[in-house]
Amino acid sequence: MSYSELDSKYPVDKDLFVFPTLGSLGIESDNPGSSSVYLCGNSLGLMPKSTPKAINDELKAWGERAVEAHFRHPGADDGLTSWMDIDLPVLPLLAPIVGAKETEVALSGSLTANLNSLLISFYKPKGSKTKILFEKHAFPSDYYAFLNLVKLFGYDESHLIQLEVPEGETYLKTEYILKTIASRAEEIAIICLPGIQYYTGQFFDIETITKFAQNHNIVVGWDLAHAVGNVSLKLHDWGVDFAAWCSYKYLNSGPGAIAGLFVHEKYTKNNSKDSFPPRLAGWWGNNASVRFKMLEEFDPIQSALSYRQSNPSVIDVVSVKASLEIFSEAGGIDTLRERSLKLTQYLQDLLTQSKYYLKDSQDNRLGFQILTPLNPQERGAQLSLLFKPHYDDPKKNVMELVIEYLRVQGVICDERRPDVIRVAPAPLYNSFEDVFKAVSKIIECLEVIESSK
Known part of the structure; x- marks a missing residue:
């Protein structure tokens, strides 16, 4: 099918979003x-x-x-929420996005702050089980969190186990992950992996890995920064212990906006002021009915809300809500995932049909290798393209030339130096025509490079 036929069959309402123009980008x-x-x-x-x-x-x-808006919002007659409870109407919109109960999700803080907060609560080293298993090329912020967590408990870097992609592969296969868990189960206290790997775009088999690890008495958490709003998740049904995510990527809430967290109800449902798992706490996680009595007594809310520490930013919360309402109106994450699979498959088809597609990882001719799994079920919206050959001189390096060519043509993608460009058609606002134009410009640039030699 042509992109016009696909856009007709799988339409998207681009008018719901603000797109940068060539003029606003300074092109x-x-x-x-x-x-x-x-x-x-x-x-x-x-x-x-x-x-x-x-x-x-x-x-x-x-x-x-002013301060009275905490309890008496002037827009109450129009359905606006007073600031004391500003985040609560968002939970019914957020929970389906991650496949959770409303009592298992909360809006709070930032991604790494939430991850640190959850890790300090769930990491319980004991006996030989003291180590954290994660991936070798985790986002640096996660690495810093894991490293400092073990040091807080008096351990050193040797208590970090990193899963490294085997030579000749481009991503971590599930079988390899499970084999590592089984072989080192007596050492591992906690596992924390990305739902989708930021660099390669791999979608991890969360359900299989979680259940396998838990059968070895290991707590399992997930960094879902690139997964939330991108793929269908079933955190409650999969039995995930905890998860954290940001909201400024596929959730479109704005740069640095408030993040989210998930804690399975088995950790919060029967909490009381006399018996609860300790965590980094604050007054917004305490029983709301006595919050302003200023009691020196922590009585946690019996939900993931008990992991909040401070009152959430009102501006951030309504920004998240504005986007989540669009998700709901579009039919929810499962409907969008179906469209996303079509979009990214179209992207893959156009790329792999090009003479510049390098199927063999050892091929060092002018062109690109796809690092992302080619199986649609093992990836999200993103394909990561590794451009070859590599030159240390940025004026000659293929990736640098391609990303700049795309930019001046008004095609905005993301580069990961030295050689990778990530292309991610978001199903909420990208069209098949967008994908066609982007690939056309990539091929066009490679043709220019080839002809100049």
């Missing part, structure tokens, strides 16, 4: 109002057109009511 053009081709939602999602009003409603409430 010289005879038509500066033309929209860019934005395929970088894996790094920062586009702004929903409904977001400015959602934010301005809260700025207006601040101006009109």
Whole structure:
């Protein structure tokens, strides 16, 4: 099918989002109002057109009511929520995105702050089981968290077990992960892996890995930064112990916006002020009915809300809500995942049909290798392209030439130096035409490079 036929069969409402234009990006053009081709939602999602009003409603409430807006929002008659409970209406929208009960999710803090908070609660080294298993090329922030966690308990780097992609492979296969867990189960206290690997785009088999590890008496948590809003998740049914994620990628809530966390109900459902798993705590995790009595007594809310520490940013919360409402109106994450599979398969088909596609990882001709699994069920929206050959001189390096060529043509993707470009068609706002244009420009640039030699 042509991209126009696919866009007709699997339509998307691009008018719900603000796309950078050639003019706003500072690109010289005879038509500066033309929209860019934005395929970088894996790094920062586009702004929903409904977001400015959602934010301005809260700025207006601040101006009109100041502190009283915590309890008497001036927009209450229009369905707006007073600030004391501003995050609560978001939970019914958020829970289906991650496959959780409403009592298992919360909006709080930032991704790494939440990850640290959850790790300090769930990491319980005992006897020989003192080590943390994670991947060798985890996002650096996660590595820093794991390293400092074991040091807080008096251990050193030897208590970190890193899964490294075997030579000749481009991602971690599930069988290899399970084999490592089985061989070192008596050493591992906790496992924390990414739902989707940020560099390769691999979608880990969360259910299989979680259940296998738990059968070896290992706690399992997930960093879902690149998975939430991207793929279908069933955290409750899969029995995941805990998870953390940001909301500014596929959830389109804005740069540095409030993050989310998941804690399985088995850890919170029967908590009381006399018996609860200890955690980093604050007054927003305490029993809301006595919050302002200022008691020196921690009585945790019997839900993931008990892992909140402070009151959430009102502006951040309504930004997340604005985007999640679009998810709901679009039919939910499962519907969007179906469209995403079609989009990314179309991207793969166009790329692999090119003469510049390098199927053999040892092939060092001009072109690109796809690092991401080719099996659609083992990836999200993103394909990671490794450009070859590599040159140390950035003025000659193929990836640098391609990413700059794309930029001046108004195609926005994401580079990971020295040689990788990540292309991520987001199903909420990208079209098949976007994908076609991006691949056409990639091939066009490679043709220019080839002809110049």
